Amino acid sequence: GQQVQQSPASLVLQEGENAELQCNFSTSLNSMQWFYQRPGGSLVSLFYNPSGTKHSGRLTSTTVIKERRSSLHISSSQTTDSGTYLCALEHTNAYKVIFGKGTHLHVLP
Amino acid sequence: DAGVTQTPRHEVAEKGQTIILKCEPVSGHNDLFWYRQTKIQGLELLSYFRSKSLMEDGGAFKDRFKAEMLNSSFSTLKIQPTEPKDSAVYLCASSSTGGAREQYFGPGTRLTVL
Secondary structure, three states: OOOEEEEOOEEEEEOOOOEEEEEEEOOOEEEEEEEEEOOOOOEEEEEEEOOEEEEEOOEEEEEEOOOOEEEEEEOOOOHHHOEEEEEEEEEOOOOOEEEOOOEEEEEEO | OOOOEEEOOEEEEOOOOOEEEEEEOOOOOOEEEEEEEEOOOEEEEEEEEEOOEEEEOOHHHOOOEEEEEEEOOEEEEEEOOOOHHHOEEEEEEEEOOOOOOOOEEOOOEEEEEO
């Protein structure tokens, strides 16, 4: 089965609402990285988070290894947050990086 | 510092052609990754280099895909011969070897095979 699962697959919000994106994994991990991608764009790194909680502006990433999950919280969403959010697991065998399928976020004005 | 650069940004090829995509990693990064991205499969790892040595060759992609890293600041991905199913965005990323191995991505090459 899939080693990295993201949920939800898609999400529609009204501007100002908060969002919680999840990434669950079934294999051992060195670290988790979260990316943002606009349609047709490349991947922009949001967080590199091996464990614990990190903050950047309206974004918060939390990785809990024992529970095999990582989350990305977006507060007070804006229309410019629309796009795809991807998590990528760096395996303990550091040769392997496994991406989730992404969460497609659409924020309405 | 310049980020990861990729050329060309767009490529159109006829079935059976050979195409070469280029990537320059972030200066000082020793790890370099090639990925393919499609809507159906998402991101798939094609190749992984550490200090110019090929560590992962992407398994299923071996037969027509060949990545090379001739020096620490330049890598190529050759697809030979191309097939329509190779149409995708090809992304290059680099990271440092030790400590926080955060990956930085280039803008990608959009390949269309007719």
